[in-house]
Amino acid sequence: MLESQLQALAASAQQRIDAAASPDALEAVRVEVLGRKGALAEVSKGMGKLTPTDRVRIGKLLNSTKTTLESALDARLKSFADAALAARLDAEWLDVTLPAPGTRPGALHPLTRIQQELEDLFTSMGVAVLDGPEVESEYNNFDALNIPPDHPARDMQDTFWLSSGQCLRTHTSPVQVRGMAKLGPPLLMIAPGRVFRNEEVDASHEHTFYQLEGMMVDRNVSIAHMLYFMRTLLKHIFNREVTVRLRPGYFPFVEPGFELDIQCLICNGSGCPVCKQSGWVELLPCGLVHPNVLRMGGIDPDRWGGFAFGLGLTRLVMMRYGIDDIRWLQSGDLRFLRQF
Amino acid sequence: MKFSYNWIREMVDGLDVAPHDLMQLITIKTAECEGVEEAGSHFAKVVAARVLEAEPIPGSHNRKARIDAGPLGERTLVCGASNCRAGLLTAYVPSGTGLEGTHIGKRVVSGIESDGMLASARELGINKDHETIVELDAVTPGESLPRLQPDHLIEVDNKSLTHRPDLWGHHGMAREVSAITGKPLRDPVDMTRIPQGPAPVKIAIEDFTLCPRYSALAFENVTVQASPLWFQHRLQILGLNPINNIVDVTNYVMAELAQPMHAFDAGKLAGDTIFVRNAREGETADALNGETYALTPAALVIADASGPIAIAGVIGGAHSAIGDSTTRLVLESANFHAACVRRTSSRLKLRTDASMRFEKSQDPVNTVRALARAVELLELVSPGIRLVGGLGDLAAPPKPAPVIELHMDWLIRKLGRDIEPAEVQRILEALHFTVEAPAAGVFIVTVPSWRATKDISIKDDLIEEIGRMIGYATITPVAPVTPTEAPADNPRRRFHRQLRQLVTAQGFDEVYNYSFLSEDDARRFSLDPAAHVTVANPISIDQALLRQTLIPGIWKNIQENSKHFDEFRLFEIGYEIHRRADALPEEVPHLAAAVYQKTKEAGPLYEAKRLAECILPGCELRPAGDAAVHEHPARTAGILWRGETVGRLFEFHPNFVEGRAVVVDLNLGRIEAMGSPEKRYQPVRRYPESAFDLSVIGQRRTLAGDVEKLIRGFAGPQLESIRFLRQYEGAPLADGAKSISFRLVVASRDHTLSNEEVTAVRDAIIDGMRREGFDMRV
Numbered sequence A: 001m002l003e004s005q006l007q008a009l010a011a012s013a014q015q016r017i018d019a020a021a022s023p024d025a026l027e028a029v030r031v032e033v034l035g036r037k038g039a040l041a042e043v044s045k046g047m048g049k050l051t052p053t054d055r056v057r058i059g060k061l062l063n064s065t066k067t068t069l070e071s072a073l074d075a076r077l078k079s080f081a082d083a084a085l086a087a088r089l090d091a092e093w094l095d096v097t098l099p100a101p102g103t104r105p106g107a108l109h110p111l112t113r114i115q116q117e118l119e120d121l122f123t124s125m126g127v128a129v130l131d132g133p134e135v136e137s138e139y140n141n142f143d144a145l146n147i148p149p150d151h152p153a154r155d156m157q158d159t160f161w162l163s164s165g166q167c168l169r170t171h172t173s174p175v176q177v178r179g180m181a182k183l184g185p186p187l188l189m190i191a192p193g194r195v196f197r198n199e200e201v202d203a204s205h206e207h208t209f210y211q212l213e214g215m216m217v218d219r220n221v222s223i224a225h226m227l228y229f230m231r232t233l234l235k236h237i238f239n240r241e242v243t244v245r246l247r248p249g250y251f252p253f254v255e256p257g258f259e260l261d262i263q264c265l266i267c268n269g270s271g272c273p274v275c276k277q278s279g280w281v282e283l284l285p286c287g288l289v290h291p292n293v294l295r296m297g298g299i300d301p302d303r304w305g306g307f308a309f310g311l312g313l314t315r316l317v318m319m320r321y322g323i324d325d326i327r328w329l330q331s332g333d334l335r336f337l338r339q340f
Numbered sequence B: 001m002k003f004s005y006n007w008i009r010e011m012v013d014g015l016d017v018a019p020h021d022l023m024q025l026i027t028i029k030t031a032e033c034e035g036v037e038e039a040g041s042h043f044a045k046v047v048a049a050r051v052l053e054a055e056p057i058p059g060s061h062n063r064k065a066r067i068d069a070g071p072l073g074e075r076t077l078v079c080g081a082s083n084c085r086a087g088l089l090t091a092y093v094p095s096g097t098g099l100e101g102t103h104i105g106k107r108v109v110s111g112i113e114s115d116g117m118l119a120s121a122r123e124l125g126i127n128k129d130h131e132t133i134v135e136l137d138a139v140t141p142g143e144s145l146p147r148l149q150p151d152h153l154i155e156v157d158n159k160s161l162t163h164r165p166d167l168w169g170h171h172g173m174a175r176e177v178s179a180i181t182g183k184p185l186r187d188p189v190d191m192t193r194i195p196q197g198p199a200p201v202k203i204a205i206e207d208f209t210l211c212p213r214y215s216a217l218a219f220e221n222v223t224v225q226a227s228p229l230w231f232q233h234r235l236q237i238l239g240l241n242p243i244n245n246i247v248d249v250t251n252y253v254m255a256e257l258a259q260p261m262h263a264f265d266a267g268k269l270a271g272d273t274i275f276v277r278n279a280r281e282g283e284t285a286d287a288l289n290g291e292t293y294a295l296t297p298a299a300l301v302i303a304d305a306s307g308p309i310a311i312a313g314v315i316g317g318a319h320s321a322i323g324d325s326t327t328r329l330v331l332e333s334a335n336f337h338a339a340c341v342r343r344t345s346s347r348l349k350l351r352t353d354a355s356m357r358f359e360k361s362q363d364p365v366n367t368v369r370a371l372a373r374a375v376e377l378l379e380l381v382s383p384g385i386r387l388v389g390g391l392g393d394l395a396a397p398p399k400p401a402p403v404i405e406l407h408m409d410w411l412i413r414k415l416g417r418d419i420e421p422a423e424v425q426r427i428l429e430a431l432h433f434t435v436e437a438p439a440a441g442v443f444i445v446t447v448p449s450w451r452a453t454k455d456i457s458i459k460d461d462l463i464e465e466i467g468r469m470i471g472y473a474t475i476t477p478v479a480p481v482t483p484t485e486a487p488a489d490n491p492r493r494r495f496h497r498q499l500r501q502l503v504t505a506q507g508f509d510e511v512y513n514y515s516f517l518s519e520d521d522a523r524r525f526s527l528d529p530a531a532h533v534t535v536a537n538p539i540s541i542d543q544a545l546l547r548q549t550l551i552p553g554i555w556k557n558i559q560e561n562s563k564h565f566d567e568f569r570l571f572e573i574g575y576e577i578h579r580r581a582d583a584l585p586e587e588v589p590h591l592a593a594a595v596y597q598k599t600k601e602a603g604p605l606y607e608a609k610r611l612a613e614c615i616l617p618g619c620e621l622r623p624a625g626d627a628a629v630h631e632h633p634a635r636t637a638g639i640l641w642r643g644e645t646v647g648r649l650f651e652f653h654p655n656f657v658e659g660r661a662v663v664v665d666l667n668l669g670r671i672e673a674m675g676s677p678e679k680r681y682q683p684v685r686r687y688p689e690s691a692f693d694l695s696v697i698g699q700r701r702t703l704a705g706d707v708e709k710l711i712r713g714f715a716g717p718q719l720e721s722i723r724f725l726r727q728y729e730g731a732p733l734a735d736g737a738k739s740i741s742f743r744l745v746v747a748s749r750d751h752t753l754s755n756e757e758v759t760a761v762r763d764a765i766i767d768g769m770r771r772e773g774f775d776m777r778v
């Protein structure tokens, strides 16, 4: 009797759970069926009249009915929650292709980029980074570099002279003089910076450009050492092996002096407009430090020797980024600068 | 400097290297070449021809000519030259010839088919004469023009010849080529041409330092006429204009031996003595180029009894110049002090082929060699010319040739590669050094005179001679001994790099501006041009000053970029250059950053302020009462940081910028000098905090920053933070009043504050502010 009553109750409860349209409807079922005063509780009240054997059997049935209904309720509730969450998530759709607000990071000037890159490279090679002023004394810019007054080499560098008799440095080489005084031998230094030449400006000439001076002073420094250093440097700059050649070049502050050419990276030496069909691109003047320069820097050339080089940073930037007009660099034009 | 390949080949026996390959060799071993160009390639096709008949073409100034071109046969052509006449021997350019870039073909002129052309000297590249066609004699029709051959010019970068006086002539370059190729060198000079006997010209040198040697020869029975065409062509292709046979000889010798020479018309000289002396105060010289130069005693002149006849080493005088009437001449071949010539030439702004050579320190030994060569050439181009007497030659005692001790072990150490002593000796001797070997591994090297004036004096100079000849490609790179110490720090660069990172992260693009400033811009910004460091030789008046502020550059950037963008942010880190008496200028690094918006809103100012606060946490702005002409007087402030004024923030005055442009200008030198503030850990408060709001009624221009400072003072040590909330003007406040609201947070380090304690802090503030005259909204 109780058994069939229970089964009917379970069947109808299950039906109501399945049919419930909302969590509230489910809650009503829970109260009516499983609640303290619910239908199941009503049934269990009749248990006292049963034989002990029947009581055990009906008790089990009661419990299992209760468990079944509870889990059916929970499952149904969860499916409501899942649906609600899914609906919420769906409603929260955003157009991720809309532009993000706020300002973008600005661009570093390409000359800054290349300077920082080279500073990092040299620092990792144990090289100190030095600075020198834009305005130099005639002595530091020329005399101390073995270019005395009336030396024709002074014509090699069209100089901006100041009313004071000082000049705008024509190269970063005066920092050699400052470096020797500051560091003493042995030394390994570079000096990137702004230099000036009294030249008309056009697509490939600027009166203001950037160089990077390098100098090593140590015992027994040879051309072979210089070559190694240069090759390592260029390998890092161009991120590949480069073929270099040295040829004579005249700079009063080095002896012997060289022009270092790299094999053209565009045509790999077969000849193209960039290298003027020669297969080589002139990149780096360098040489062994002239004993007079060491002497004027307070370093005994009989005990010490060195090499020095000058890298054209502006040219390097133009090669790196394929910039065809040098005037962009100091134009301040954001249409250009924002590309970096 | 251009070198004729043919000319070099005349002096290097058996030279079998093609022009382009020779250029490569010279580049690698000696001096940088800029290229090879053809010169006179048409001479492979141009032939002599005889005009058979020439008849005027009616209605035209042209003539119809029939010519005999030998094996090429008879041709008919049209010629416009007035000297085109029957019987004339001239140059015929057959159709199919390229002539200085023009293709000569058959074409119809004045109704007649013209087959090829008769050429003027200019068309053939011989000289500038374009009036007439060339007139030849002693040639057979159909033959090539005598000694006129296709040539190549190798152009060498002058800069790479700065230290090589000997390479300013073909013989010097031939010597290099001989050493490079191992082919024997031929010397064009025959010293037996120098006549013996007493010199008709007396020479007086005042200062042997300025003129170490002066040599001269006298000639008579001179015929002044045009040089042979091949002689002219040789000069023309090098850029030395043919003038007349005498002047051409001086230029020819200069181009060959690097020794500048000058010819005087002996008939125009006063007295029998040539004086080499400093110019007298106030003296002038009338030069060959038609100019008159005022001289100072720093200039050296050549003078006769009546005054200057040449500016030594620079240019000859007009009066004694060779002309058609010249029958006697004095040929000067002298040596002058390099710096003296250079100074005079740059003071007179007159660079000549002579001065360019002398300023490289020419070899005094060369003067007489050049005269010997000139004698031979003058006899060639001025038939019948006769020498008068012997050589006039006055010289300082010759300097002993430099002798250099060269140790093999030292050389090998410098090269970084092994080399046999025999090879060293061979190379030096090929370059005409004298080499002795007194002991194993030691050479005593004597420098030839033409390398001894400036170029080579120490053993280091010999590394280059040997290195370039063995080829630097034979040196294997070797790693230097790596340093074991961390390199010296550069705090300034580190600081600037951090700043660049920070500022770009805030959306600012980096610009680089010039260090120059125009006087106009200085005045525009109310700066005194006279207070600037000034450039004595600016490219243009726009670049006459050095900037002592970055602001004008930034202003230009704003002007330019506002044409393309409605808003932007940009910055520069650069140096202000300030004049200092008797010292190098003070170069002060500055950061100038600008925010621009094409708007009327005040946003850019607070964005710029935020940048300042990012760079200088805790900095404070104080309104500046001294706004400059370019600054908005109500929107300009000093930037204080840790008690010091380190910069300025201003909005550009509307007279300067349309829209809003706000600039932060920081003195990075000062900020760097202040160092980083030391950071110390503070224990985190563990007890709960309490918050309350306060509103202070002030005047419209009461500074919120001042109010906040007062509140901080009254709040005492329990104040954790104070934050501006808002300000308000309008009802119910009185006109001209505003309320400024803050949120305060208070807490204690050792207990939870009771309500009474919080109220006490609040009351203390309210009482304090009221004592300061502020109304409080409570």
Ligand SMILES: [Zn+2]
Pocket (backbone or CB within 6 Å): A264, A265, A266, A267, A268, A269, A270, A271, A272, A273, A274, A275, A276, A277, A279, A280
């Ligand atoms: Zn190439």
